[in-house]
Amino acid sequence: xxxxxxxxxxxxxxxxxxxxxxxxxxxxxxxxxxxxxxxxxxxxxxxxxxxxxxxxxxxxxxxxxxxxxxxxxxxxxxxxxxxxxxxxxxxxxxxxxxxxxxxxxxxxxxxxxxxxxxxxxxxxxxxxxxxxxxxxxxxxxxxxxxxxxxxxxxxxxxxxxxxxxxxxxxxxxxxxxxxxxxxxxxxxxxxxxxxxxxxxxxxxxxxxxxxxxxxxxxxxxxxxxxxxxxxxxxxxxxxxxxxxxxxxxxxxxxxxxxxxxxxxxxxxxxxxxxxxxxxxxxxxxxxxxxxxxxxxxxxxxxxxxxxxxxxxxxxxxxxxxxxxxxxxxxxxxxxxxxxxxxx
Amino acid sequence: xxxxxxxxxxxxxxxxxxxxxxxxxxxxxxxxxxxxxxxxxxxxxxxxxxxxxxxxxxxxxxxxxxxxxxxxxxxxxxxxxxxxxxxxxxxxxxxxxxxxxxxxxxxxxxxxxxxxxxxxxxxxxxxxxxxxxxxxxxxxxxxxxxxxxxxxxxxxxxxxxxxxxxxxxxxxxxxxxxxxxxxxxxxxxxxxxxxxxxxxxxxxxxxxxxxxxxxxxxxxxxxxxxxxxxxxxxxxxxxxxxxxxxxxxxxxxxxxxxxxxxxxxxxxxxxxxxxxxxxxxxxxxxxxxxxxxxxxxxxxxxxxxxxxxxxxxxxxxxxxxxxxxxxxxxxxxxxxxxxxxxxxxxxxxxxxxxxxxxxxxxxxxxxxxxxxxxxxxxxxxxxxxxxxxxxxxxxxxxxxxxxxxxxxxxxxxxxxxxxxxxxxxxxxxxxxxxxxxxxxxxxxxxxxxxxxxxxxxxxxxxxxxxxxxxxxxxxxxxxxxxxxxxxxxxxxxxxxxxxxxxxxxxxxxxxxxxxxxxxxxxxxxxxxxxxxxxxxxxxxxxxxxxxxxxxxxxxxxxxxxxxxxxxxxxxxxxxxxxxxxxxxxxx
Numbered sequence: 001x002x003x004x005x006x007x008x009x010x011x012x013x014x015x016x017x018x019x020x021x022x023x024x025x026x027x028x029x030x031x032x033x034x035x036x037x038x039x040x041x042x043x044x045x046x047x048x049x050x051x052x053x054x055x056x057x058x059x060x061x062x063x064x065x066x067x068x069x070x071x072x073x074x075x076x077x078x079x080x081x082x083x084x085x086x087x088x089x090x091x092x093x094x095x096x097x098x099x100x101x102x103x104x105x106x107x108x109x110x111x112x113x114x115x116x117x118x119x120x121x122x123x124x125x126x127x128x129x130x131x132x133x134x135x136x137x138x139x140x141x142x143x144x145x146x147x148x149x150x151x152x153x154x155x156x157x158x159x160x161x162x163x164x165x166x167x168x169x170x171x172x173x174x175x176x177x178x179x180x181x182x183x184x185x186x187x188x189x190x191x192x193x194x195x196x197x198x199x200x201x202x203x204x205x206x207x208x209x210x211x212x213x214x215x216x217x218x219x220x221x222x223x224x225x226x227x228x229x230x231x232x233x234x235x236x237x238x239x240x241x242x243x244x245x246x247x248x249x250x251x252x253x254x255x256x257x258x259x260x261x262x263x264x265x266x267x268x269x270x271x272x273x274x275x276x277x278x279x280x281x282x283x284x285x286x287x288x289x290x291x292x293x294x295x296x297x298x299x300x301x302x303x304x305x306x307x308x309x310x311x312x313x314x315x316x317x318x319x320x321x322x323x324x325x326x327x328x329x330x331x332x333x334x335x336x337x338x339x340x341x342x343x
Numbered sequence: 344x345x346x347x348x349x350x351x352x353x354x355x356x357x358x359x360x361x362x363x364x365x366x367x368x369x370x371x372x373x374x375x376x377x378x379x380x381x382x383x384x385x386x387x388x389x390x391x392x393x394x395x396x397x398x399x400x401x402x403x404x405x406x407x408x409x410x411x412x413x414x415x416x417x418x419x420x421x422x423x424x425x426x427x428x429x430x431x432x433x434x435x436x437x438x439x440x441x442x443x444x445x446x447x448x449x450x451x452x453x454x455x456x457x458x459x460x461x462x463x464x465x466x467x468x469x470x471x472x473x474x475x476x477x478x479x480x481x482x483x484x485x486x487x488x489x490x491x492x493x494x495x496x497x498x499x500x501x502x503x504x505x506x507x508x509x510x511x512x513x514x515x516x517x518x519x520x521x522x523x524x525x526x527x528x529x530x531x532x533x534x535x536x537x538x539x540x541x542x543x544x545x546x547x548x549x550x551x552x553x554x555x556x557x558x559x560x561x562x563x564x565x566x567x568x569x570x571x572x573x574x575x576x577x578x579x580x581x582x583x584x585x586x587x588x589x590x591x592x593x594x595x596x597x598x599x600x601x602x603x604x605x606x607x608x609x610x611x612x613x614x615x616x617x618x619x620x621x622x623x624x625x626x627x628x629x630x631x632x633x634x635x636x637x638x639x640x641x642x643x644x645x646x647x648x649x650x651x652x653x654x655x656x657x658x659x660x661x662x663x664x665x666x667x668x669x670x671x672x673x674x675x676x677x678x679x680x681x682x683x684x685x686x687x688x689x690x691x692x693x694x695x696x697x698x699x700x701x702x703x704x705x706x707x708x709x710x711x712x713x714x715x716x717x718x719x720x721x722x723x724x725x726x727x728x729x730x731x732x733x734x735x736x737x738x739x740x741x742x743x744x745x746x747x748x749x750x751x752x753x754x755x756x757x758x759x760x761x762x763x764x765x766x767x768x769x770x771x772x773x774x775x776x777x778x779x780x781x782x783x784x785x786x787x788x789x790x791x792x793x794x795x796x797x798x799x800x801x802x803x804x805x806x807x808x809x810x811x812x813x814x815x816x817x818x819x820x821x822x823x824x825x826x827x828x829x830x831x832x833x834x835x836x837x838x839x840x841x842x843x844x845x846x847x848x849x850x851x852x853x854x855x856x857x858x859x860x861x862x863x864x865x866x867x868x869x870x871x872x873x874x875x876x877x878x879x880x881x882x883x884x885x886x887x888x889x890x891x892x893x894x895x896x897x898x899x900x901x902x903x904x905x906x907x908x909x910x911x912x913x914x915x916x917x918x919x920x921x922x923x924x925x926x927x928x929x930x
Contacts, residue, residue, distance in 0.1 A: 078667055078754040084615060099613065100667030100750055169772045256744030260770040273594070274746045275669075277616035280597030284615055 038228050045311055052308025058301030066112035076106035076263075084276075087286045096286050099276055104268075104290050111263040111291075114176040115246065115298070121180030122187075122245035127238045130191035135222050135230070137192070138199025149196065156189035164248065168257045176262060183248045184241060191237050198230050232309055239306035243299050250295055265291035384900070384928050385567075385584040388917060389596055389608045394566035394589050400547035401518055402475050410609070411566055411587050412516055413918040414556040417452055417460070420512040421919060422798030424629055425912035427689055429508060433460070433517050437508070439862070444496040444507050445489070451575045452517075455552045460517060462494045467521040467528060469494070469511065474531045475539060479510045501860040503867060509799035520551055555580055555922060564589055579924025600624060606897045607917035607926070611747075613669040623899040626671065627911045630685050631890030632800035634673070635751050636793025637739065638814065638884055642821040642830070643787050645735050650718030652882040653701070655737070655788075657711035658762045659755060662704035665888045667754045668747050673888040675703055681810040681878035682871070683794055684889045686801050694872045697841055698879050708762055727763045737766040740780060741790040742773035748790050751887065777816065784819035784830055791818055793886040798914070803871035804858050810884045811851040811874065822883045824851040838880045841873075851877060896920075900930030 046052040074080070079101040080093075087096040087104070095105040137148035164183055173179045202208060203226070211221045227234075252258045253266025260267050272278040272287035279288075388410065390397070396406045399415065408415075417433040431437075436447040452460040466488045473480040482502040487495045496511060530538035550558060555577050559569035568585045570577060588605070590596050596610045600620055617626055637655065639646035646652065661675035676684040678698050680691075688695055701707065719730045727735045737759055741752040752768050759766040766788075771780065780786060794800045795809040809815060812833075813826045825831025833852040840847045851874055858870040878884070894916040896903045904910055904925045913919040920926035 078757045079663060083666065099615065099669065100754055102753075169775060172771050172775060256746075257772065258743070260743050260749055261768050271746060271750070275613060275750055277594070277597060277613050277619075279594050280612070280616045281601050281619045282613065282615035283619065 034228075038231055042232055042309075046308050049308040049311050051304040052311075055301045055304030055306075055308055058297055059305065062112060062116065062298055062301065065109055066116045069109050070113055073109050074103065074106055075110055076102045078102055080106075084284070086283070087290075095290050098271065098287060099284075104287055107263065107268055108265065108290050108294050111265050111268070112294075114262050114264060115249070117176040118180040118183070118249055119242040119245050121177040122184040123180075123238045123242040125181045126184035126188040126191065126241040127234055130188040130195055130237070131227065131230070131234055133188070134192040134195025135199050135226055138196035139203050139218065139222060139226060145196075149193070152189040152192045155186045156193070158186055160186050161248075164252065165255075165257055168252060172259055174259050174261050179249060179258060179262070180245055183245050183252070187241055187244055191241070195230055195234070198233060199226055202226050202229050236306045236309045239302045239309065243302045243306075246295060246298055246302070250291075265294050384582050384930060385586050386582055386901070386921070386926075386928070387586045387588060387604065387606045389590050389599070389605055389610070390566070390587040391591060391596075392589070393563065394561045394587065395563060397561070397566060398546040398548050399518055399550050400542070400545050401516065402471060402542050403545055403547070405544075406546070410915065410918060411558075411568060411585075412518070413554075413915060414568055414585060414921065415550060415552040415554045415558065416516040416518050417449075417554050419446075419465075419515045419517065420508075421913045422513060422801070423909065423912050424685065424798070424801065424914075425909040427686060427801055429512055430913070434465070434512060437512070439504050439507070442498050444498060444504075444511060446494045446496075446511070448492045448494070449575070450492065452553055453573055454520060455557050455571060458520075458522070459491075460553050461491050461521070462488045463491075463521040463525075464517060464519070465494045467525050468515065468517060468519050469496070470528050471519055471524065471542060472515070474528065474535070475542065477510075482507065482510070501862070503804065503859050503861055505802050505867070506804060506859055509802055509805070513798050517553055518547070518550075520553075523551065556585060559584070576922050576924070580921060580927075582928040585921070600895060603897075605895075606901060608895050609892060609915050609917065610895065611672055612893060612895070614671045617671050617893075620895070623897055625896045625898050625903065625906060627894040627896060627906065627916050628671070628891040629894070629912050629914065629916060630674075630683060631796065631892045632683050632798070632806075633792050633794050633796035634676070634886065634889035635748055635790055636884045636886045637755070638786070638789045638791035638818050638820050639882070640784060640787050640789075640820060641823070641883070642784075644733070645729065646737070646787055647821075648718065649881055650714050650720070651735065652885060653880075654711035654715050654762075655759065655764075656701040656882060656885050657707040657714070658764075659758055659885075659887065660702065660704060660706045661887055663758075664751050664754045668750050668888065671893060672747060672891055674891055676886045676889055677703055678879060679882065679886040680875045681793075681807040681884075682803050682875050683800050683806060686803070690803055690868065690871050691875065692868070692872075694841070694876075698876070706758060706762075711762065722763060725763050726765060735764050737764050737788050738769045738786075739766060739788045739790060740769045740771060740776060740786045742776055743770035744773055745790075752790055755887070782817040782819055784821060789818065791816060791884070793884045794889065803875060804855060804867075807851075807858075807871070807874045807878065808855055810878050812855060814884070820883070825883070826852075836877055836881055838877055841876045849873065849877065896926070900928060902927050902929045 080103055081090075081097045081101050083097060083101045084099050085093055085097040088094065089096070093103040093105065095108070097103055098107075133148050133152055137145045163186060167182055167185065171178070171182065173182055208221060208225045211225055249258070249264065250266035250269065253260070253264045254270045256270065258264075268291040269288060272284060272291070276282055276284035276287050278284045390409050390411065392406060392409050397408050397411065398406050399408050399412050401407060419434045420429040420432050422428070423430050433449050433452060434446045435449045438445045446465065448460060448462055448465055454460060466486045469479065469486045473483060473486065482499050484497040484499045487497060489495050496507070498507070527538055527542045530541065552558065552571065553574075555571055555574040556568035557571050558566065560567040565586050565588045568587075570580055570583050588599075590599055593611055596605070596608060597612055597616050599605050600608065603621060612620075639652055641647045656679050665673045665675045674684055676687070678687055678700050680687060680698060682690055691698065702710075715727060720727055720735070722728070723732070723734075729735060739752050739756060741748050743749065749768065749770055752770070756766045756768050776789075781789065781791075791814065793810065795805050795815050799805045811822070811824050812831070813829055814820065819830040821830035823831055823834040824836050826833060833850070835848050835850045837846050837848040839845075854870050854874055858867060858874075861867055861870075892914075894911070896917060903920060910923060910925055911920060917926065
């Protein structure tokens with residue numbers, strides 16, 4: 001690791017700096033600054049992009065359906081309506097019913113909250129773990145880096161789907177939170193590696209160097225200097241992880257590997273295919289279409305959001321919109337960091 | 344339709360077909376340009392096994408043939424589900440003597456190498472079944488060859504003739520020719536373990552057939568059988584070939600039927616799919632003698648209580664459950680009892696009306712309520728609680744991949760919840776259930792079969808044994824009369840008397856043993872009714888629906904019997920009809 005700080009200086013500097021900031025900067029100020037810098041401005045930039053707007057709107061609709069919608073619309077249960085009703089025949093079941101008289105729309109709506117919880121838990125788990133491992137490895141370097149990188153390499157080299165299948169059978173998870181985590185059990189590894197390379201460049205920036213020189217603790221540097229800079233990138237990847245959770249969970253439910261006790265669009269697909277003969281010309285294609293549309297739009301919303309967030313990366317756009325200059329204008333774009341840590 | 348004029352180019356990959364079937368299919372394909380009309384078409388059926396892997400040794404379960412052996416080998420006898428009895432076939436006649444069971448082999452049946460099928464061949468088949476631990480061993484001392492056409496089983500003690508019939512004749516094909524497989528019988532005398540492992544791992548592929556067909560070609564896409572002219576029933580068959588096409592999965596089969604590519608097939612198809620099949624496709628159903636039931640955990644405080652089990656049976660509307668799953672696939676048993684649906688009237692006779700049906704097509708919530716109240720349960724708001732105030736929770740475990748069972752379970756859960764029990768679907772991977780959950784008795788209610796399956800399930804001894812003593816899957820359900828390996832102690836059970844007041848205490852294990860040893864028809868019936876009554880009142884297992892096997896027969900170029908004919912009630916209808924001359928080419 002590269003150390004350039006002088007010990008005496010750093011001790012003085014640190015206490016001195018702390019004394020100054022106590023008077024001038026309150027927690028509220030800090031929060032406000034943080035909000036402006038890391039939420040408002042990126043948000044503003046992102047919102048400028050139509051893709052983000054559409055994506056966010058779609059997700060908002062899903063959240064609405066998954067929260068309020070489940071209160072407004074009846075729960076699915078067998079024989080609540082006539083069997084095998086085609087869609088648009090009756091207001092009682094606008095999208096038709098299954099062969100056991102379950103309202104298809106009700107099934108789709110009531111699968112939404114579980115799906116969102118799954119997405120959140122999987123996305124948060126994967127990105128949080130990736131950020132933690134990626135930033136620590138990239139910043140600390142040395143043995144820590146080697147150990148953590150090896151760990152993520154190992155996780156990356158385990159084939160994901162078979163691992164999830166085995167775990168799903170062994171654990172038989174019924175809670176959406178657990179299922180989300182299970183699905184992203186080794187998804188974080190690739191993300192951790194790319195975050196590490198981002199951090200390798202950031203750690204060489206002058207302000208990080210300055211913090212180090214002042215003797216600021218590593219966790220503090222990571223939290224205040226490093227992570228905020230990779231936040232947009234992390235958000236993009238959160239959206240991607242969420243999309244992965246959607247597809248993987250639906251696939252696993254469809255294969256009958258996950259317990260059917262939790263409502264899910266994948267189960268709907270499976271039933272449409274194997275029970276209703278949707279692909280055998282049984283006239284039950286609508287039972288396949290409804291969950292498919294639900295899955296497609298959710299994935300679309302997440303993709304658009306992720307793409308829109310990409311713009312936040314662009315410092316020029318951010319500067320123009322926020323009406324002020326960035327402190328890191330002359331930074332090189334070429335962030336090809338060395339993989340081996342300097343000594 | 345035959346291959347002759349079914350627009351082959353659009354439905355059959357010609358190259359694949361030719362690769363597979365070589366010259367013989369070239370003949371069949373030649374018909375594509377204009378039917379030959381001589382009645383030598385190819386009948387196309389289906390299998391879901393990879394044709395190159397199919398083997399015909401019944402003692403080796405790996406890749407054992409699914410359908411084609413029904414035409415390659417003669418069955419000892421065929422159980423007709425409509426008549427409830429065996430129709431003689433390779434064994435033309437059988438008789439019980441004093442401690443013996445004598446079988447006479449049909450005359451004129453030959454192997455394709457020209458040898459006659461003899462009593463020695465039949466004896467080899469039976470001896471190997473005994474030596475490898477088949478049920479026949481339980482009541483047989485030895486298998487003797489009396490003469491070229493007579494085989495005699497020396498019985499060990501008293502045994503019910505029907506049990507001998509079902510075990511000796513049922514589902515048994517003349518496969519293992521003495522000259523080829525006799526060596527294994529001798530090997531058992533020297534080194535039983537080695538012989539057992541050798542015979543059970545032997546993949547019998549290059550077969551010597553004795554049925555009306557023999558294997559002509561086999562490839563990745565199909566197995567093609569060719570008619571043998573020297574079988575006694577060959578004259579009934581007016582076409583030369585039967586092809587079993589390989590199709591993977593029910594949907595692929597449904598699509599092939601829709602595209603007019605199959606002439607006969609056994610496959611599950613839900614009602615809306617059946618309705619969508621071409622008009623000339625006729626559906627025949629035969630009882631599966633297996634079906635979805637609920638296995639209660641008898642040492643649980645609630646499901647161990649007869650009142651709760653009876654309440655559950657009253658609350659379930661079996662007809663609705665069947666309709667939800669698909670009427671073409673299932674039927675609702677008229678009585679929840681340890682006898683298959685179609686055999687209940689035959690066996691219960693005049694006693695039938697005294698049995699409780701628990702409401703076949705209605706939810707008898709009032710009856711259920713009364714039973715629970717009498718047993719000390721009460722309602723706390725909308726929920727049933729026991730005397731201690733504990734909610735009656737009834738989660739139902741079910742294998743997650745079995746979609747028809749999951750659908751049934753969902754309906755049951757809704758019906759139970761609606762009544763005031765607290766129930767939910769607890770679906771898990773089948774291997775997890777089969778490997779640990781069921782053997783450990785780690786369930787309150789579980790989806791499970793209420794019948795043992797196969798022709799023999801028609802005889803109450805087997806179906807009652809399955810419910811009262813030993814479920815064929817490893818459910819540890821802790822029912823007192825059950826065998827030890829199912830958590831029971833072969834104990835007594837006390838139930839209200841079937842006729843009049845009072846109670847009766849019986850020991851199912853002793854009574855079924857008696858049933859297995861008696862030759863007296865009246866005693867057989869009496870014990871069957873008595874033990875069926877126990878299953879009806881005490882509900883060791885709660886029957887819900889019974890599986891229907893579906894056969895689909897094309898009628899455009901084939902003449903087949905009237906729908907519902909008795910002759911079709913043999914497993915598997917399409918292949919039995921071919922032998923009987925009831926399925927003929929008339930294109």
